[in-house]
Amino acid sequence: MRTEIAPAVEVRTPFYQSLSIQVTVAILLGVALGRFAPQTAIAMKPLGDGFIKLIAMVITVVIFCTVVTGIAGMQDMKKVGRVGGKALLYFEIVSTLALFIGLVAGNLVHPGRGLNVNPATLDVKAVAEYAGAAKAQNTTQFLLHIIPNTMVDAFARGDILQVVFISVLLGIALAMMRGRAEPLIRLLEVLTGAIFTIVNLFMRLAPIGAFGAMAFTVGRYGVTSLGPLLKLIVTFYLTCAFFVFIILGAVSWLAGFNILRFLRYIKEEILLVLGTSSSESALPSLMEKLENLGCSKALVGLVVPTGYTFNTDGSSLYITMAALFVAQATNTHLTFAQQLSLFAVAILTSKGASGVQGAGFVALVGTLIVVPAIPVAGMALILGIDRFLSTFRALVNMIGNGVGTIVVASWENEIEGSVLTHALATRENRTIDRQIMDQQIAEGEERERI
Structure with a gap:
């Protein structure tokens, strides 16, 4: 006799168990500690660093397992190239638009006007270490960098793009082997489940990591350090908001979903x-x-990890705006031709520094090295507040890659606008207990066998 499987149970957790509530409270506590006990707050830095290292430890394995098992399970190998081509096209268009918007915002608001800084008085040594990481590279060098020295080296260095390259190759190879590769594919699928279980365990520590990172930031730099450069910070934040709600909002609307619901x-x-x-x-x-x-x-x-290199919208906004800020603050007049040159160089440098600590700042230094009209020493002005700017850079990068993935999926007819809208509407304010759901399915299958 056929036994019906019980429907999935939706469990509304108590508000204090919500990860978003816990992280919000942790951030507020970190700000308070940094404001009233800065020395203690600075000592909290290992909490933030430790959490980020835990996540970074498994990122390459997550990408490897996801890409390999996904491609190996595809029936149409042409789809891999098609998805990659569409993703790169989308990335190039949107990130270039972000560079342009940053340039326009810098010209309209003039955040550096009136500072009248003499570049000779700035501490060049403070920027020297970033200049070393920002060595200019041409397109050929950038493409060759995608190929790792060894397969193990890509994982040891944590280079996301190189790991994606290896994963795509292995995924295609397993797909071509068909039945012979089934045992390895099943093993990788089990490993994928185990890795995501580890990630879920790590996420329980997210409030502690957020508390430590925010406490250190406020304690080390202090809100008072924002004063002289407040105009740049506000301009950048508002430009980021414009990009997310207007530009990405329009892209989302064209793809058939609402940006607010996605957020x-x-x-x-x-x-x-x-x-x-x-x-x-x-x-x-x-x-x-x-x-x-x-x-x-x-x-x-394929799309999300690749986007972390090629679709850095927040960093693109930052590079052109901050470059204009340095020029304006040091009274360096840029002609229209020089600004076009800055824009063209930034298209490459915004990609070239990915995977480097403080990639946005490094990419900006690399841009100024290639455009000698703007004094690189002027970057010392921004170094002290870069932590506050990097927060919104990272945020826009992450949101942009999420939107981009859905757009490419809609181009591939994997998801339809009305279905996606319903999914977002039903999941935005509640948590589905996936363990209960999986357990019910397993029990139903067991009863079917009996």
């Missing part, structure tokens, strides 16, 4: 990035949520 859906990831100033801290859980919306595992595995 509510990833509210935990948004708070995590705000607390840690790192977009990578939210990468594993973002990938999982995008799969839950209906995007295929292979597409998510």
Whole structure:
């Protein structure tokens, strides 16, 4: 006799068990500690660093397992190239638009006007270490960098783009082997489940990591340090908001979903990035949520990690705006031709520094090295507040990659606008107990066998 499987149970957890509530409270406590006990707050830095290291430890394995199993399970190998091509096209268009918007905002607001800083009086040594990491590279060097020295080296260095390259190759190889590869594919699927279980365990520590990172930031730099450069910070924050709600909002509307509902859906990831100033801290859980919306595992595995290199919208906004700020603050007049040159150089440098600590700042230094009209020493002006700017850089990068993944999935007809809207509407304010749901399915299957 056939036994019906019980429907999935939706469990509304108490508000104090909500990750978003916990992270919000942790951020507020971190700000308070940094404001009233700065020395103690600075000592909290290892909490934030430790949490980010925990997530970074598993990122490459998450990407590897997701991409390999996703591609290996594809019936149409042409789809891999098609998805990659569409993603790169989208990334280039949107990130270039972000560079342009940053340039326009800098010209309209003039955030550096009136500072009248003499570059000779600035501490060049403070920027020297970033200049070393920002060595100018041409397109050929950038493409060759995608190929790792060895397969192990890519994982040891944590280079996301190199790991994606290896994963795509292995995924295609397993797909071509068909039945012979089934045991290895099943093993990788089990490993994927285990890794995501580890990630979920780590996410329980997110409030502690957010508290430590925010406490250190406020305690080390203090809100008073924002005063002289407040105009730049406010301009950048407002430009980021314009880009997310207007530009990405329009892109989302064209793809058939509402940007506000999507932001509510990833509210935990948004708070995590705000607390840690790192977009990578939210990468594993973002990938999982995008799969839950209906995007295929292979597409998510290809688009999201690649976007962390090629679709850095927040960093693109920052590079052109901050470059103009330095020029204006040091009374360096830029002609229209020089600004076009700055824009053209930034298209490459915004990609070239990915994977480097403080990538946005490094990319900006690399841009100014190639455009000698703007004094690189002027970057010392921004160094002290870069932590506050990097928070919104990382946030826009993460949101932009989430939107981009859904757009590419809609181009591939994996998800349909009305279905996506319903999924966002039903998941934005409640948590589905996936363990109970999986247990019910397993019990139902067992009763079927009996």
